[in-house]
Amino acid sequence: MTDSRNILFVTALPFEGACVRRYLALEAEQGVLPTFSNSKYHLVVSGTGKARCAAATGALCSRFEPDAIDAVVNIGIAGAVSDTTPVGSAWLINQICDAATNRNWYPDMLAAHEMSETRVTTFDRPVTKETRGVPETGLVDMEASAFFQAASLFVGPEKIITAKVVSDILLNPPGIDTNVLTQTMEDALPIVVNYINKVSECNTYTRLVALSETHMNYMQTLCNALQLTRTQQEQLRQSVTHYVQKYPNATLPEFIPARVMTARERNTYFAQFQKELLR
Secondary structure: OOOOOEEEEEEOOHHHHHHHHHHHOOEEEOOOOOEEEOOOEEEEEOOOOHHHHHHHHHHHHOOOOHHHEEEEEEEEEEEEOOOOOOOOOEEEEEEEEEOOOOOEEOOOOOOOOOOEEEEEEEOOOOOOOOOOOOOOOOEEEOOHHHHHHHHHOOOOHHHEEEEEEEEEOOOOOOOOOHHHHHHHHHHHHHHHHHHHHHHHHHHHHHHHOOOOHHHHHHHHHHHHHHOOOHHHHHHHHHHHHHHHHHOOOOOOOOOOOOOOOOHHHHHHHHHHHHHHHOO
């Protein structure tokens, strides 16, 4: 498969996959895992849990050259911690925490969107509010951390998207109506897919835009001044490309290299500069 705009979906539950399949008009394929495709979109239903999700994500991603993947998406239901979080609301995940290891990942978000953002904490088993380690805010699930790590083996963080639809408020015992959740997923999909297509367009454009020597020197100066990480360097490249696309005749924003003493100071300064590029 050589389509340069492949968008890959991973869902855990069959009803989640069925919603995506209907909305995107996907056809079933032969394979060990439930897999569905059309010319642009491709879906695998992994089953619940981190191990299954990681295996299915790797299997789907390995079918494509990394440059032929515009986005890898995990979409599905999640429990909310706060009673004030509306059941049925759709959220774009800006932080993923693994409860077992306390590791955190921060997906890149370079495209404008209308969704609310929050964090998700991934557990090895279903939890309630009384479960040890449940955070005070955000959402909880059983796949996101494994999905992000597996997808990261094939594409950069700017192409990895996690979106969740709130199914319950950590009910104890759980009482979830699948019919209600199906309608909730179907209502959320247009918003989520709209954002995914924006990311796809951004990544496609980035491959086509050739940055000038001035742009490259600009980025190198900032990378050296702030000692940016590899992920931050990629974020900067994406942001500069976005700026050049939006303001083709404008000069890149001036910056005064701060005397960065700590990683926190660097991250704070870099975040401020990113906002200027993405305005």
